[in-house]
Amino acid sequence: MSDKIFRVNMTELTVSVEEVPQNWAGLGGRGLTSTIVAAEVPPTCHPLGPNNKLVFAPGLLSGTVAANSGRLSAGAKSPLTGTIKEANAGGTSAQLLARCGCKALIIEGQAKADSWYSLAVTPAGVAISEEKELIGKGNYEVVQTLSKRFESKRGVITIGPAGEMKMEAANISVMDPDGNLRSNGRGGLGAVMGSKRVKFISVDPQGGKVTIADPEAFKQANRAFAKALVDNPVSQTLGTYGTNVLVNVINEAGGLPTRNFTSGQFEGHDKISGETMHDLIEERGGVVKHNCHAGCVIQCSQIYNDANKQYKTSGFEYESIWALGADCCVEDLDDIAEADRLMDDLGIDSIETSVAMGVAMEAGVLPFGDGPGVCRILREEVAKGTALGRIIGNGAGSVGRAFGVTRVPVVKNQAIPAYDPRTVKGMAITYATTPMGADHTAGYAVATNILNVGGSVDPLSKDGQVELSRNLQIATAAIDSTGMCLFIAFAALDDPNCLPRLIDLINARFGINLTGDDVTNLGKTILKTERAFNQAAGFNNADDRLPEFFYNEPLPPHNLVVDFTGEEIDSFWNF
Amino acid sequence: MSDKIFRVNMTELTVSVEEVPQNWAGLGGRGLTSTIVAAEVPPTCHPLGPNNKLVFAPGLLSGTVAANSGRLSAGAKSPLTGTIKEANAGGTSAQLLARCGCKALIIEGQAKADSWYSLAVTPAGVAISEEKELIGKGNYEVVQTLSKRFESKRGVITIGPAGEMKMEAANISVMDPDGNLRSNGRGGLGAVMGSKRVKFISVDPQGGKVTIADPEAFKQANRAFAKALVDNPVSQTLGTYGTNVLVNVINEAGGLPTRNFTSGQFEGHDKISGETMHDLIEERGGVVKHNCHAGCVIQCSQIYNDANKQYKTSGFEYESIWALGADCCVEDLDDIAEADRLMDDLGIDSIETSVAMGVAMEAGVLPFGDGPGVCRILREEVAKGTALGRIIGNGAGSVGRAFGVTRVPVVKNQAIPAYDPRTVKGMAITYATTPMGADHTAGYAVATNILNVGGSVDPLSKDGQVELSRNLQIATAAIDSTGMCLFIAFAALDDPNCLPRLIDLINARFGINLTGDDVTNLGKTILKTERAFNQAAGFNNADDRLPEFFYNEPLPPHNLVVDFTGEEIDSFWNF
Structure with a gap:
């Protein structure tokens, strides 16, 4: 069975299963979502109108046993940025969609505003049903209810109340192997799903499997690939402390944006660090090392319990903890965990929303450090869709405009995450140039600027940063097409045995002969396709460009500003 | 005494009086504000930060006895649109500033956020004082208090609470000869003044007068010019019914945007028409024909009294009445008048805010037709700076984004006024191309599309509209530089004796020899200067471009869409 395009028209409430056009055949994940969006969405359409399309695509290796291949890409024109957007998440649905023979699921049109729907994906195609019970419900209740409603174990892709209310920071959540939540976090794709009037999508492969062209070669390649991942020291650290190990690292580097980007170090860093969190998790009987999708050998996730040893949240990432911790000056990890859970349940991006809280604090909406205040706003304003809730739910740029704040850390209206571009200068280039709006995952220069992975480029100097960001963004666009988690990049950058084995895996899966150059060219093509959409x-x-204040306000302790000229930034695109 | 540039630096709290640079010498009004903003404001600066500048300039003929020469231009980078912005208003200050020898007043920098200031302009320059009493007060209270505080009669330029709160629709108000309010309405210039921490500016010429190079020629030209204005039939109609005479005219043409731009005709048009208003004003002992500045011979303003024959509002314009009436479906003129007064008092653009209310009605924030609800939101939300108040106070685009509405009538984030571009197609070109964001005054194609002034171009066809809008925008940019009210354009377009006499006036004032071509070239240069700023x-x-829905949703009763191609729109700039 060859993979197909599954298409749903919500205006007509019709579905179809289509052959894959030849020029989409070699694509998966981000490469495919961006190609489809660029081909089928009018670039100037309203992101929440009927002409936008929401596209899901598993990666090229999703559905196989390849290590770390369970990321699901979602793409559309973003209501937050107005650009093309891809965001990917773990959970079980990438693998299950692939096993349905679904190369991409395209949701187009727009149902009338008086009904909500769910989609059920099986190898036979998609069925549309009206949904009433779960409308208005949070993501945790959705996955719990559906786990009971369905007889067999299915994948679930859902939006929370934020997506229903079309908030620009709304995300899409994917159920993980434990029945918890992973998110296609950034850019408001949940609002696009809400605008289509689709509350959730279930995925049931009914025993279907993906076919491997050369099973023996695949097995061998996977063994070597997984070993490269497991042996990598950064991977090991991520397994032990989670991504939150970065709090102390980035604080030490002076690049931890604090108090709405007015300092690069946070006095309370120890209270929210990965090391502190690790000990707290162990003390409370949580799980330190945990996977977000089957086949992950890095296991950077964790189960964070509350003081009563009850589950509170998982996938508790550095960027969220930084945003509520350093950027909002909240020093209590339990407040941060509570907010993280609330955001997961509402279905709203924890980076965008937390940076928005920092801007709101500068505006005087609540004091810096007020963790309970953050939770109250999430519960009583955002969840209820009050006017303040909508201002916050539309992200940091929205809060800045609402309250006339001039220090608003966004690029293309998307919040800048946890690495200050004045001190980690490679990130200045990534934030400025990625077609996604400010996104650390698009080209994680932190690796080479701070972690000495893939060589070493001085974070405080602009020398070499354009080339670094360019190489990383090209590689990332390719990796995002495989279904692989981005964290394979640490091994890929440092272990010469890693990337070739990934290419072997793709070749063995499809019976083809990709080379390293082909993969690089794929990455370049994806970036150029995305940029062309944005230009149109x-x-x-x-x-x-970065906001004005990064050029004018030196950041303690290094007291540097962003000093790239426009020409230097634009030279990123010389490839 | 030759005119000077008066400059105030609010960061340093310093003032200076400077010679006029040679290349600014022949400029006034919009020509001068746009030239100064383009020369001195970094185009990418935050509009509410210290690098933006707020510039006031009387017109070339302001301060003289020339008919209708009392408009005051204000310019800056707009917080609403992000473009360069000029908005002009009547009132007494243009003439008084000119009589102070002030060619332009430039306010730059930004005072610290713990104090507010006022500026006092005299022929000697500017004095800065700290202001406490009037902070937080509405515009009516400001002008009433200042009329008592000052011994002599002065001009007053002020912001209301909306400007203090830096709302993006905040305007700047200018006291008129009766001590009421006229507004530099559009584009949020009041927020720029608020960001500088300047509450008001007083203007006292202390007996100063402008010098006329050739008084006899001036007098003769003015007599002929005023006669052309007075004799013009459109001017006469404006004097009788005010601008609100247009309700029935535009409704009949099917171009009266109704119920948030979903129809071109409003069933309740008779209840809010200029004819109805005229009778009601007479019945209540108001004033039908009234001037907003000394020397106006058209007198399109009026004094609108309430049912108890007490003053309610003045300068009660068609565009405001359309927006609350047809666009929000409010059929009670008294509700509309109350809202108009509230907006004047808050210091917020009545077009932007009322169109925002229409979008809020579509979002379900309040029902269509709910006039008292509009007043309640103005009083309890906007005035108090609540979250909803800030969403509304930031304009129609802000409301659309906050509530996920896709039918949002804005260009460059500024609300489209009272002439639907699907039915009055010349206005499609003006809205799309003017460097100001959607602005009917930038090139009033309604004149030739509907009123048969300056010839006749079929409003329902795109033929000839680009050329029409181009000619009008060039002429308007020049007229906006003279200090003249735009309503001289009706006579200028139809009476061959009008425009030459205006040029005679300028020549007699300065002892120069401008030709008609010089004036046209001035208009072209202004537009190109403004566009260059926006491009930078x-x-x-x-x-x-217009919002997507204008291309996709036919407007009853003519059921037309906007059908200009991008290339056709862009050909506007071929001059």
Whole structure:
């Protein structure tokens, strides 16, 4: 059985299963979502109108036993940024969609506003049903209810109340192997799903499997690939402390944006660090090392319990903890965990929303450090869709405009995450140039600027940063197409045995002969496709800039500013 | 005494009086504000930060006895649109500033956030004082208090609470000869003044007068010019019914945007029409024909009294009445008048805010037709700066984003006024191309599309509209530089004796020899200067487009859409 395109038209409430056009055949994940969005979505359409399309695509290796291959890409025109957008998440659905023979699921049109629907994906295609019970419900209740409603174990892709209310920071959540939540976090794709009037999508492969062209070669390649991942020291650290190990590292480097990006170090860093969190998790009987999808050998996730040793949250990432911790000056990990859980349940991006809280604190909406206040706003304002809730739920740029704040850390209206571009200068280039709006995952220069992975480039100097970000963004666009978790990049950058084995895996899966150059070219093509969409939507080089304050306000303790000229930034695109 | 540039630095709290640079010498009004903003404001600066500048300039003829020469231009980078912005208003200050020898007043920098200030302009320059009493007060209280505080009669330029709160629709108000309010309405210039921490500016010429190079020629030209204005039939109609005479005219043409731009005709048009208003004003002992500045011979303003024959509002314009009436479906003129007064008092643009209310009605924030609800939101939300108040106070685009509405009538984030571009197609070109964001005054194609002034171009066809809008925008940019009210354009378009006499006036004032071509070239240069600023700020042709729904949703009763191609719109700039 060859993979197909599953298409749903929500205006007509019709479905179809289509052959894969030849020029989409070699694509998966981000490569495929971006190609489809660029081909089928009018770049100037309203992101929440009927002409936008929401596309899901498992990666090229999703559905196989390849290590770390369970990421699901979602793509559309973003209501937050107005650009093309891809966001990917773990959970079980990438693998199950692939096993349905679904190369991509395209949701187009727009149902009338008086009903909500669910989609059920099986190898036979998609069925549309009206949904009433779960409308208005949080993501935890959705996955729990559906786990009971369905007889067999299925994948679930859902939006929370934020997506239903079309908030621009709304995410899409994917059920993970434990029945908890992983998110296609950034860019408001949950609002696009809400605008289509789709509450959730279930995925049931009914025993279907993906076919491997050369099973023996695949097995061998996977063994070597997994070993490269497991042996990598950064992977091991991630397994022990989670991504939150970065709090102390980035604080030490002076690049931990604090108090709405007015300092690069946070006095309370020890209270929210990965090391502190590790000990607290062990003390409370949580799980330190935990996977977000089957086949993950890095296991950077964790189960964080509350003081009563009850489950509170998982997938508790550095960027969320930084945003509520350092950027909002909240020093209590339990407040941060409570907010993280609330955001997961509402279905709203924890980076965007937490940075928005930092801007709101600068505006005087609540005091810096007020963790309970953050939770109250999430519960009483965002969840209820009050006016303040909608201002916050539309992200940091929205809060800045609402309250006339001039220090608003966004690029293309998307919040800048946990690495200050004045001190980790490679990230200045990534934030400015990625077609996604400020996104650390698009080209994680932190690796080479701070972690000395893939060599070493001085974070405090602009020398070499454009080339670094360019190489990383090209590689990332390719990796995002495989279904692989981005954290394979640490091994890929340092272990010469890693990337070739990944290519072997793809070749063995499809019976083809990709080379390393082919993969690089794929990455370049994806970036250029995305940029062309943005340009047709009206973006130009002036949008590839950081906010004014990064150029004018030196950041303690290094007291540096962003000093890239426009020409230097634009030279990123010389490839 | 030759005119000078008065400059105030709010960061340093310093003032200076400077010679006029040679290349600014022949400029006034919009020509001068746009030239100064383009020369001195970094195009990518935050509009509410210290690098933006707020510039006031009387017109070339302001301060003289020339008919209708009392408009005051204000300019800056707009917080609403992000573009360069000029908005002009009547009132007494243009003439008084000119009589102070002030060619332009430039306010730069930014005072610290713990104090507010006022500026006092005299022929000697500017004095800065700390202000406490009037902070937080509405515009009516400001002008009433200042009329008592000052011994002599002065001009007053002020912001209301909306400007203090830096709302993006905040305007700047200018006291008129009766001590009431006129507004530099559009684009949020009041927020820029608020960001500088300047509450009000007083203007006292202390007996100063402008010098006329050739008084006899001036007098003769003015007599002929005023006669052309007085004799013009459109001017006469404006004097009788005010601008609100247009309700029935535009409704009949099917271009009266109704119920948030879903129809071109409003069933309740008779209840809010200029004819109805005229009778009601007479019945209640108001004033039908009234001037907003000394020397106006058209007198389109009026004094609108309430049912108890007490003053309610003045300068009660068609566009405001349309927006609350047809667009929000409010059929009670008294509700509309109350809202108009509230907006004047808050210091917020009545077009932007009322169109925002229409979008809020579509979002379900309040029902269509709920006039008292509009007043309640103005009083209890906008005035108090609540979250909802800030969403509304930031304009129609803000409301659309907050509530996920896709039918949002804005260009460059500024609300489209009272002429639907699907039915009055010349206005489609003006809205799309003017560097100001959607602004009917930038090139009032309604004149030739509907009123048969300056010839006749079929409003329902796109033929000839680009050329029409181009000619009008060039002429308007020039007229906006003279200090003249735009309503001289009706006579200028139809009476061959009008425009030459205006040029005679300028020549007699300065002892120069401008020709008609010089004036046309001035208009072209202004437009190109403004566009160059916008391009440097990041705008491009993609921003010169109307929202998607105008291309997709036919407007009853003519059931037309906007059908200009991008190339056709862009050909506007071929001059």
